[in-house]
Amino acid sequence: MKNLLCPQCEIHRFQIKNQLGENRIVTVNDIWEIIPIYPDESLDGFDLTMLYCLGCSWSGSPESLRKGSHRH
Numbered sequence: 001m002k003n004l005l006c007p008q009c010e011i012h013r014f015q016i017k018n019q020l021g022e023n024r025i026v027t028v029n030d031i032w033e034i035i036p037i038y039p040d041e042s043l044d045g046f047d048l049t050m051l052y053c054l055g056c057s058w059s060g061s062p063e064s065l066r067k068g069s070h071r072h
């Protein structure tokens with residue numbers, strides 16, 4: 001399964017945050033599932049609708065990520 005990419009810098013790791021200011025590092029696959037890179041970390045309570053790119057200043061929804069297979 002492919003990971004979706006940041007529309008700006010094309011890396012595939014993102015942070016998500018919760019109300020306590022904690023964060024998790026995740027990837028997003030091509031059916032828009034949010035996958036923690038450490039499988040034993042819970043995503044309970046985290047906001048899965050807003051991603052923060054680890055490589056640049058981009059943030060946005062999972063739906064706005066780029067499919068990785070081709071460039072425009």
Ligand SMILES: [Zn+2]
Nearest residue numbers: 006009053056
């Ligand atoms: Zn980026």
